[in-house]
Amino acid sequence: MFQINENYLQLGESYLFSTIAAKVKKFTASHPDADIIRLGIGDVTLPISPAVTESLHRAVDEMAVKETFRGYGPEQGYTFLREKIAETDFQKRGIGITPGEIFVSDGSKSDTGNIGDILGDDNVVAITDPVYPVYLDTTIMRIGKSNKTILLPCSEENGFLPEIPVQRADVVYLCYPNNPTGTVMTRAELKRWVDWALENESLILFDAAYEAFIRDNEIPRSIYEIENAERCAIEFRSYSKNAGFTGVRCSYTVVPKALKTKTPDGEEVSLNQLWNRRQSTKFNGTAYIIQRAAEAVYSPQGQKEVDEMVSYYMQNASIIRKGLIEKGFTVFGGENAPYVWMKCPEGGNSWDFFDRLLQECHIVGTPGIGFGAEGEGYFRLTAFNSIEKTEEAIQRIKEWTL
Ligand SMILES: *Cc1c(COP(=O)(O)O)cnc(C)c1O
Secondary structure, rough: OOOOOOHHHHHHOOOHHHHHHHHHHHHHHHHHOOOOEEOOOOOOOOOOOOOHHHHHHHHHHHOOOOOOOOOOOOOOOOOHHHHHHHHHHHHOOOOOOOHHHHHEEOOOOHHHHHHHHHOOOOOOOEEOOOOOOOHHHHHHHHHHHOEEEEEEOOOOOOOOOOOOOOOOOEEEEEEEEOOOOOOOOOHHHHHHHHHHHHHHHOEEEEOOHHHHHHOOOOOOHHHHHHOOOHHHHEEEEOOOOOOOOOOOOOOEEOOOOOOEEEEOOOOEEHHHHEEEEEHHHOOOOOHHHHHHHHHHHOOHHHHHHHHHHHHHHHHHHHHHHHHHHHHOEEEOOOOOOEEEEEEHHHHHHHHHHHHHHHHHHHHOOEHHHHHHHHHHHHEEOOOOOHHHHHHHHHHHHHHHOO
């Protein structure tokens, strides 16, 4: 009989969003007139911007004409996009990343999971708790549940920032600005991690999906702003949240040429070459039209439009944050991230708070426990709804007698 990858059987069922949907459905069935406001969504709601749409249309027309039609593109992404990325996201900010270190892809979810393909199974992988579930689940798919996966607890005591592990960790996933806690790492904090990784010859997998939401200029937007990070870190970037590409699908991963490790025989290997080999074997590139859409993000008009979308969401984040603080809640995040992370009042648990917020305020959020055990007692609200709905929701919370 054929066999499966039994690691998949060790994965916990992902009940979070299905449980939320079932609870909301049940509530609306018994309260058909309730005006439910969703502050639980981790998806954008504003449409892709005009500059992006125009570029997309032009690219579709090119594909429909014999002279400009394009078949398979480079697996690493088209040069026109990789050059724009290197120049705008890095070189203009004084970071020496070159197009050859950039791999265009169809999403950071895939890349943060697939990166495990080029890593050895014996690595100890450190993952924060609470966490974006992809890092943990893809690690379990690859090596199974084992003591080679360690959790770094993030709690109120450490400001929801992980401590550097005391035991050996070969690989660590960091995501800043963070989903779900909305917290950020200062330059000094991130430098501690880079210095630790260099000293221990460990690898940092840095998910910067939310860098565009950083308002404070002191907060690093890329791990490569830290000296020598190109020798110990891979960075993941996505157009999903800043440019509204969750349904369009485009992202990129930076694997610096300076990032190297050694085989047990002492032979030096370049991760850039390995990832290139992996991508050219298993991936045939992101659609041409989508890469043209991403290119438009870098035009002056595109940058302006994307900035406006991000500002719109950050205005929501600010409304949520201020409102919750006024109500007396303990609040984290929401200043440089589209997520506000709050402590459930009176030591309550996440699901009880979810139920009360739904039943008494008709607002849907996300229970912190859904992101890991350390998330128990906390709750995530997102800034991706409309400003009108967000204001209405906060008004309801303010008038709520708990
Ligand atoms: C939304 C999100 C991404 C982006 O994923 P895509 O596959 O590019 O849409 C990456 N990391 C985190 C933590 C996210 O929340």
